Amino acid sequence: MSFLFPHSTDFYDLFERSAAKAVEGAQLLEALVKAFNDVSLKAKRIKDVEHEGDLITHETIEKLNKTFVTPLDREDIHRLISSLDDILDFIEATSERLSLYNVKDIRPDAAILVDILVQSTREVQQAVGMLRHLKSGDSVLKYCTEINRLENESDFASRSAIAKLFEPNANPLEVIKWKEIYDCIENAVDRCEDAANVIEGIVLKNS
Amino acid sequence: MSFLFPHSTDFYDLFERSAAKAVEGAQLLEALVKAFNDVSLKAKRIKDVEHEGDLITHETIEKLNKTFVTPLDREDIHRLISSLDDILDFIEATSERLSLYNVKDIRPDAAILVDILVQSTREVQQAVGMLRHLKSGDSVLKYCTEINRLENESDFASRSAIAKLFEPNANPLEVIKWKEIYDCIENAVDRCEDAANVIEGIVLKNS
Amino acid sequence: MSFLFPHSTDFYDLFERSAAKAVEGAQLLEALVKAFNDVSLKAKRIKDVEHEGDLITHETIEKLNKTFVTPLDREDIHRLISSLDDILDFIEATSERLSLYNVKDIRPDAAILVDILVQSTREVQQAVGMLRHLKSGDSVLKYCTEINRLENESDFASRSAIAKLFEPNANPLEVIKWKEIYDCIENAVDRCEDAANVIEGIVLKNS
Numbered sequence: 001m002s003f004l005f006p007h008s009t010d011f012y013d014l015f016e017r018s019a020a021k022a023v024e025g026a027q028l029l030e031a032l033v034k035a036f037n038d039v040s041l042k043a044k045r046i047k048d049v050e051h052e053g054d055l056i057t058h059e060t061i062e063k064l065n066k067t068f069v070t071p072l073d074r075e076d077i078h079r080l081i082s083s084l085d086d087i088l089d090f091i092e093a094t095s096e097r098l099s100l101y102n103v104k105d106i107r108p109d110a111a112i113l114v115d116i117l118v119q120s121t122r123e124v125q126q127a128v129g130m131l132r133h134l135k136s137g138d139s140v141l142k143y144c145t146e147i148n149r150l151e152n153e154s155d156f157a158s159r160s161a162i163a164k165l166f167e168p169n170a171n172p173l174e175v176i177k178w179k180e181i182y183d184c185i186e187n188a189v190d191r192c193e194d195a196a197n198v199i200e201g202i203v204l205k206n207s
Numbered sequence: 208m209s210f211l212f213p214h215s216t217d218f219y220d221l222f223e224r225s226a227a228k229a230v231e232g233a234q235l236l237e238a239l240v241k242a243f244n245d246v247s248l249k250a251k252r253i254k255d256v257e258h259e260g261d262l263i264t265h266e267t268i269e270k271l272n273k274t275f276v277t278p279l280d281r282e283d284i285h286r287l288i289s290s291l292d293d294i295l296d297f298i299e300a301t302s303e304r305l306s307l308y309n310v311k312d313i314r315p316d317a318a319i320l321v322d323i324l325v326q327s328t329r330e331v332q333q334a335v336g337m338l339r340h341l342k343s344g345d346s347v348l349k350y351c352t353e354i355n356r357l358e359n360e361s362d363f364a365s366r367s368a369i370a371k372l373f374e375p376n377a378n379p380l381e382v383i384k385w386k387e388i389y390d391c392i393e394n395a396v397d398r399c400e401d402a403a404n405v406i407e408g409i410v411l412k413n414s
Numbered sequence: 415m416s417f418l419f420p421h422s423t424d425f426y427d428l429f430e431r432s433a434a435k436a437v438e439g440a441q442l443l444e445a446l447v448k449a450f451n452d453v454s455l456k457a458k459r460i461k462d463v464e465h466e467g468d469l470i471t472h473e474t475i476e477k478l479n480k481t482f483v484t485p486l487d488r489e490d491i492h493r494l495i496s497s498l499d500d501i502l503d504f505i506e507a508t509s510e511r512l513s514l515y516n517v518k519d520i521r522p523d524a525a526i527l528v529d530i531l532v533q534s535t536r537e538v539q540q541a542v543g544m545l546r547h548l549k550s551g552d553s554v555l556k557y558c559t560e561i562n563r564l565e566n567e568s569d570f571a572s573r574s575a576i577a578k579l580f581e582p583n584a585n586p587l588e589v590i591k592w593k594e595i596y597d598c599i600e601n602a603v604d605r606c607e608d609a610a611n612v613i614e615g616i617v618l619k620n621s
Binding site for chain 2: 475476480510516586587591
Binding site for chain 2: 162163170175176205
């Protein structure tokens with residue numbers, strides 16, 4: 001299938017650039033939670049990356065609206081770029097809340113969750129990178145399966161992290177803050193799974 | 208219209224199995240809130256049902272991606288199976304939180320809300336069951352109207368349940384927990400309405 | 415392009431009526447937060463407007479399901495009417511919470527946010543009003559750019575409003591209430607941006 005879409009590689013470029021931005025954002029978030037200082041400065045950098053991702057998304061949508069024959073179903077292009085964009089949005093929402101809520105001490109569970117997120121974005125990047133030369137869907141599907149596994153792991157980890165927040169003498173303000181931060185990270189991982197589901201569908205249609 | 212889609216009854220099977228899982232999940236949740244003991248065990252059973260529902264959803268999406276001519280619009284098949292899947296996801300989210308948050312006493316409003324949810328899933332099951340033999344849309348639309356009515360009832364009940372949480376000396380941790388539990392149930396009922404809206408659209412297109 | 419869709423102006427009527435309802439709802443919410451009395455009565459009036467908006471949405475979906483050749487892509491019609499409907503849903507969710515949570519004193523930040531929302535709905539109404547006579551997309555795109563700017567402004571304002579809630583001795587119950595109220599207003603502005611994105615796509619496709 002590698003010669004099926006000879007003149008339309010641009011959409012793949014855009015997907016790859018978008019997935020690379022998601023990885024970059026996740027890694028910056030990892031650096032932030034591992035060395036929890038200069039929070040607003042580091043959050044600002046993630047905000048910039050998210051904005052760079054937005055530009056890629058807008059370029060993709062504009063191209064989609066101006067292209068008559070697309071290499072993949074229009075709906076799939078829209079869904080894939082939207083879920084890639086959403087990953088970065090939730091990464092930025094996480095760092096923004098860490099800064100905005102004036103969080104003093106990072107909780108160890110945050111690092112565990114962000115670590116799963118970094119892995120998920122890398123798997124998404126690998127899967128997206130194979131869409132262009134879709135000789136065999138098998139290895140793409142392996143990445144998708146791994147992303148699903150990571151989402152289950154993240155789901156379990158975030159639920160137990162949230163349960164820990166509700167100890168009897170917990171400060172309710174801290175519970176509200178951290179619950180939202182954990183939810184943001186979990187949502188970012190969920191969006192990796194959304195991207196994987198779109199990719200899986202593309203592979204199945206073309207196999 | 209009963210002979211319109213002679214060779215494609217499988218999608219209907221999948222919808223019916225998915226709707227039946229939603230009813231099963233809602234009934235298990237009803238059993239849980241009515242006899243509030245062995246919470247983690249009962250929540251685990253609902254988790255299993257949700258997983259069984261996931262498999263039906265994946266089978267449907269896979270079939271959709273491999274089927275060239277579908278008995279209903281592709282987008283409608285995707286939307287219907289997604290909303291059926293979402294119903295069960297929110298049912299499971301509810302039981303999971305009852306277990307995770309270590310809830311000791313069930314609030315009576317929970318039973319009221321879950322009762323509406325059980326009714327809604329049953330109406331959805333009835334409406335889905337008629338899609339296959341769509342001789343006349345009238346009776347399907349009656350179910351959809353009833354689902355809309357139940358959603359309004361649920362909306363009103365969950366809002367008043369939430370308002371009750373905010374009494375002046377309320378424990379904020381309990382408010383956070385219960386607000387989320389009520390929201391989960393209400394979301395499950397909302398997804399029943401989403402399913403009804405898709406079904407309504409299918410009937411209108413084919414009338 | 416003004417003669418391109420001669421026989422199908424009804425969808426444009428419906429969009430215009432829906433956008434007008436969003437403006438009406440936003441203005442009623444503005445009146446509520448500026449003169450914060452008779453809250454439940456004023457919230458009831460917004461509820462009525464939201465219901466009137468629902469009827470327009472249902473009429474549009476029904477028409478879409480019964481129309482074979484549509485003046486715009488079916489998916490765009492569905493997305494546009496859905497985002498217009500969502501604007502009003504979040505406006506109503508805001509007023510409903512102000513009433514339901516028995517809020518005694520309005521916070522000044524609420525008026526700032528609602529002011530941005532009113533501006534956004536007016537820009538949406540202008541953009542929607544030009545869809546019918548789409549001679550040049552330029553001025554439509556100007557409105558879309560302004561809606562995006564307002565969304566950024568609203569994003570910044572709601573984040574700083576939420577940050578202010580978390581002062582060390584804050585009443586957690588008030589934090590929960592107000593955080594949700596601010597989120598509802600912000601969501602309404604986000605839906606204005608969704609509508610702008612759909613409109614932008616329509617203009618690009620037809621230019």
